[in-house]
Amino acid sequence: MGTYTISGSYIQPTFPSLGHSPFASKLPFIRKLGFFNSAACAGFSSFEVKDVSFRPPGTQLYLLKDVSLSLPEKRFGLIFGQSGSGKTTLLQLLAGLSKPTTGSICVQRYDDKGHPIVSPEKLTPERVGIVFQFPERYFLADSVLGEITFGWPRQKGNLQLKQQLALNLQRAINWVGLSGIPLDKDPHSLSGGYKRRLALAIQLVQTPDLLILDEPLAGLDWKARAELVRLLKYLKTELTILVVSHDLKELAALVDCSWRMEMGGLLRKEPLAL
Numbered sequence: 001m002g003t004y005t006i007s008g009s010y011i012q013p014t015f016p017s018l019g020h021s022p023f024a025s026k027l028p029f030i031r032k033l034g035f036f037n038s039a040a041c042a043g044f045s046s047f048e049v050k051d052v053s054f055r056p057p058g059t060q061l062y063l064l065k066d067v068s069l070s071l072p073e074k075r076f077g078l079i080f081g082q083s084g085s086g087k088t089t090l091l092q093l094l095a096g097l098s099k100p101t102t103g104s105i106c107v108q109r110y111d112d113k114g115h116p117i118v119s120p121e122k123l124t125p126e127r128v129g130i131v132f133q134f135p136e137r138y139f140l141a142d143s144v145l146g147e148i149t150f151g152w153p154r155q156k157g158n159l160q161l162k163q164q165l166a167l168n169l170q171r172a173i174n175w176v177g178l179s180g181i182p183l184d185k186d187p188h189s190l191s192g193g194y195k196r197r198l199a200l201a202i203q204l205v206q207t208p209d210l211l212i213l214d215e216p217l218a219g220l221d222w223k224a225r226a227e228l229v230r231l232l233k234y235l236k237t238e239l240t241i242l243v244v245s246h247d248l249k250e251l252a253a254l255v256d257c258s259w260r261m262e263m264g265g266l267l268r269k270e271p272l273a274l
Contacts, residue, residue, distance in 0.1 A: 043111040046072045047094075047123060047210055047240065052103030054089060054265070063089045064265035067103070069257075073209075076232070076254045077242040078272070081261035087244040088133075089265070091212050094242070096125030107209075123210070129203030133215040136187070136195035144190075145183035148172070148202050165205065172204035175238070176231060193224030197231065204235075211235065213243045217250060225250060248272055 047070070054064040063086045071077040079087050092098050094105060106120035107127075132138070141147040152165060173179055176197040181190070187198055196216065203211060216232070217225045229250055235241060236254060245251055252272050260270040 043109060043117060044072055045107055045109045046070050047242075048104075048106050048108045048120065049090075049094070050104045050106070052090075052093065052100045052105065054086075054093060054098065055101045062101070062265060064093075064100075064267075067265065067267040069259055069267060069269070071210075071240060071242060071257055073240050074236070074238075075240055075256040076236045077240075077257045077259070078248070078251060078255045079242070079244045079259050079261055079267070080246065080248055082263055085261040085263045086265035087261045088214055090261070090267070091130060091214055091242070091244060094123070094210070095128045095130040095212055096123075097130075126206075127209040128212060129206055129208030129210070130212040131196075131199045131203055131214065131216065133218055135199035136192075139187045139195075139198075142186055143184045144178070144181055144187050144198060147187045147198060148205060150202075168205045168207055172201040175204055175235065176201045191224065192220050193227055196220065196224070196228055200231070200235075209240065211239055211241045213241065213245075215245055215247075216243060217245065217247045229254070 049067055049069045052064060052067045053062055055062045067086075067090060069077070079090065081087055089098075093100055104120070105123045107123050108116055108120045109118050111117045139147055141150050148169060149165075152162070178194070178197055178201060181194065187195065190198065200211075213232075216228060220228065225247075232241065232243075232251075233254055243251065255272060258270060258272050259267050261267050
């Protein structure tokens with residue numbers, strides 16, 4: 001297993017057999033209790049959206065109507081469709097930022113034959129990481145470290161939690177390829193591609209079971225887009241990813257499941273035809 005050394009304002013990963021590539025490390029993926037941690041249990045888990053409709057409070061207009069999808073663990077899902085069709089609204093429901101008017105969002109465990117083996121478990125916000133479109137617009141801190149740790153517990157106690165977060169921080173920085181960036185660097189001075197990497201690291205520190213990305217390639221030049229696609233290919237081996245994007249060709253090679261969102265909030269499964 002690799003180790004980390006903190007040198008000045010840098011975190012430098014060291015991997016005896018894998019070198020220093022940010023995409024080469026296979027660090028243990030620390031799962032939250034109660035999810036994906038039954039090594040001896042056969043089968044798989046899946047994120048399930050069942051007959052979800054959503055009407056904003058105080059209105060009669062439904063933005064989503066009877067939406068259903070199933071995304072197995074460690075798969076890459078893509079939702080595409082016209083702007084204004086309800087794609088981002090669905091992501092907000094999955095992240096727990098809004099509640100469905102009707103329907104449910106849960107995690108279901110299946111046996112090897114695809115039969116449910118336990119009752120579905122509600123998907124809580126703590127299990128989900130979400131990166132919105134142009135996340136760099138919402139950076140608040142004046143350093144990379146401050147941005148990643150913004151919102152961490154500030155109380156003197158809870159040492160064990162802080163130690164765990166520190167380990168998660170090291171892993172997240174390595175995963176996204178930020179190990180050579182000074183932690184005291186102003187995040188607003190980073191290139192567009194590295195700002196997106198930082199936004200991903202912020203969410204990965206929390207070890208989400210589901211990572212949601214809204215238009216992750218938007219506004220990036222061709223080089224940064226290619227680098228981010230390579231990063232997502234690596235992250236796909238470690239966790240489940242659901243993306244909303246118009247950039248179908250660049251992401252097609254990663255996609256396991258895809259859906260089209262029609263105007264009026266109607267979702268249907270549709271393979272990419274590229």
